[in-house]
Amino acid sequence: MANIFSSLKKAYTLLKNVDFEKFSNLDETQLQGLMKLIGAPHKERQIPPVEGDFYHLGDEALKDEDRALQLKVRAFLEKEVKPIVNKYWLKAAFPFELIPKIAELNICGLTYQGYGCMGKSNLMEGMLAMEMARIDTSISTFFGVQSGLAMGSIYLLGSEAQKQEWLPDMQQMKIIGAFGLTEPEVGSGVAGGLTTTAKRNGSKWILNGQKKWIGNATFSDVTIIWARDVDDNQVKGFLVRKGTTGFAVEKMQDKMALRIVQNGLITLTNCEVDEEDRLQNANSFKDTAKVLKMTRAGVAWQAVGCARGAYESALSYTTTRKQFGRPIASYQLIQNHLVEMLSNLTAMQTLCFRLSQLQDQGLLTDAHASLAKVFCSMRTRDVVSRAREVMGGNGILLEYDVARFVADAEAIYSYEGTKEINTLIVGRAITGFSAFV
Numbered sequence: 001m002a003n004i005f006s007s008l009k010k011a012y013t014l015l016k017n018v019d020f021e022k023f024s025n026l027d028e029t030q031l032q033g034l035m036k037l038i039g040a041p042h043k044e045r046q047i048p049p050v051e052g053d054f055y056h057l058g059d060e061a062l063k064d065e066d067r068a069l070q071l072k073v074r075a076f077l078e079k080e081v082k083p084i085v086n087k088y089w090l091k092a093a094f095p096f097e098l099i100p101k102i103a104e105l106n107i108c109g110l111t112y113q114g115y116g117c118m119g120k121s122n123l124m125e126g127m128l129a130m131e132m133a134r135i136d137t138s139i140s141t142f143f144g145v146q147s148g149l150a151m152g153s154i155y156l157l158g159s160e161a162q163k164q165e166w167l168p169d170m171q172q173m174k175i176i177g178a179f180g181l182t183e184p185e186v187g188s189g190v191a192g193g194l195t196t197t198a199k200r201n202g203s204k205w206i207l208n209g210q211k212k213w214i215g216n217a218t219f220s221d222v223t224i225i226w227a228r229d230v231d232d233n234q235v236k237g238f239l240v241r242k243g244t245t246g247f248a249v250e251k252m253q254d255k256m257a258l259r260i261v262q263n264g265l266i267t268l269t270n271c272e273v274d275e276e277d278r279l280q281n282a283n284s285f286k287d288t289a290k291v292l293k294m295t296r297a298g299v300a301w302q303a304v305g306c307a308r309g310a311y312e313s314a315l316s317y318t319t320t321r322k323q324f325g326r327p328i329a330s331y332q333l334i335q336n337h338l339v340e341m342l343s344n345l346t347a348m349q350t351l352c353f354r355l356s357q358l359q360d361q362g363l364l365t366d367a368h369a370s371l372a373k374v375f376c377s378m379r380t381r382d383v384v385s386r387a388r389e390v391m392g393g394n395g396i397l398l399e400y401d402v403a404r405f406v407a408d409a410e411a412i413y414s415y416e417g418t419k420e421i422n423t424l425i426v427g428r429a430i431t432g433f434s435a436f437v
């Protein structure tokens with residue numbers, strides 16, 4: 001009752017001071033505007049939560065325990081990785097303190113059976129690659145090289161003894177791996193053009209040549225070197241241990257993307273490797289390609305994560321940044337960018353979701369993986385550039401994160417097969433014509 005009297009008193013005081021004569025000069029629209037102002041109860045606007053998983057793939061598709069793992073990894077990344085990545089990115093340094101913490105998550109070699117690995121689905125692994133790249137693509141790349149390229153080569157192509165020797169410690173990240181395929185003069189053309197040579201000499205192999213862009217190589221304990229056997233002209237894989245004579249690594253400097261990833265230029269000069277350290281089931285480039293097929297699917301998910309991180313940062317920014325007195329998210333042109341970003345992101349997510357299902361069913365082909373990689377890396381470029389656009393000048397400041405996503409999207413676009421190479425793989429699959437040369 002006391003409230004009603006107090007409201008009536010306020011209304012009386014307000015109305016007593018109003019000059020009603022002036023209102024008669026207002027037209028209909030002005031009057032309606034005024035009524036709206038007086039009549040509208042003051043309501044706090046409810047901003048929907050920022051969510052890049054618009055079609056609920058995480059909560060719908062994953063089993064409860066997998067969803068819990070996804071959220072655990074997300075929480076770890078938000079708490080431990082996000083606050084430090086910009087600092088390391090700027091310095092082009094690697095946050096070694098994160099390695100034991102990532103190891104504790106127990107997600108390395110997630111899909112492999114045995115050797116301490118969890119034997120989870122490819123879908124789960126893809127989702128985690130996305131989660132990592134959503135916070136930082138460099139950390140996701142470091143992890144992808146370790147868990148996918150390096151461990152994957154041993155898991156798919158090593159002998160049982162080699163798997164027993166390396167995989168359990170790699171799974172716990174006590175041993176860090178690298179994967180050396182690309183050369184200074186041979187990138188896209190590695191299938192037929194590797195120039196690094198391997199010459200058998202009794203129980204030893206002698207490696208000579210150079211490898212460029214090799215992620216983790218500056219500190220890896222083991223690097224898988226792909227080289228052409230001069231006797232049968234086939235590509236073979238070698239486990240080169242840290243400190244081997246004739247194996248030298250120089251850190252690549254001044255990258256404008258994935259600055260946290262330590263890429264090495266490796267020089268092999270009469271580098272001696274035991275026959276026991278040759279990957280026993282890698283007999284030609286077709287075997288190398290088995291590893292790439294598996295990891296390419298992961299890179300497609302990584303592109304989704306990079307796009308999602310940028311979209312979520314941008315969406316959040318637009319709801320708080322005000323211009324002309326209103327949040328910029330309330331303007332149609334900004335909403336157009338946001339919806340374009342979300343459409344691309346959702347298309348990528350659903351495509352990768354199906355890709356992982358195919359992988360889990362054992363139906364994945366090279367062309368499936370290539371199509372996802374090419375589509376996602378192109379769309380990601382579009383998403384990050386729109387994210388940068390809606391943030392105005394702040395879009396190029398590192399502290400707002402989107403600038404890092406913009407730069408890192410460029411690396412995703414080129415590694416694990418460029419747009420052209422993946423396009424040619426799909427083109428060959430659908431037409432029957434190889435158009436590489």
Ligand SMILES: Cc1cc2nc3c(=O)[nH]c(=O)nc-3n(C[C@H](O)[C@H](O)[C@H](O)COP(=O)(O)OP(=O)(O)OC[C@H]3O[C@@H](n4cnc5c(N)ncnc54)[C@H](O)[C@@H]3O)c2cc1C
Nearest residue numbers: 179180181182187188213214215411415416417418420436
């Ligand atoms: C950040 C980063 C990390 C990397 N990490 C690793 C790693 O850990 N291990 C590793 O082995 N490699 C790694 N790479 C190398 C990567 O896989 C190569 O960069 C990639 O394969 C492309 O090779 P390239 O850069 O030599 O380009 P090139 O092959 O020289 O290509 C240049 C351009 O020519 C186009 N092109 C080439 N051939 C054709 C054709 N037939 N038709 C039409 N267009 C064509 C390409 O698409 C591209 O646009 C990494 C690269 C980057 C950027």
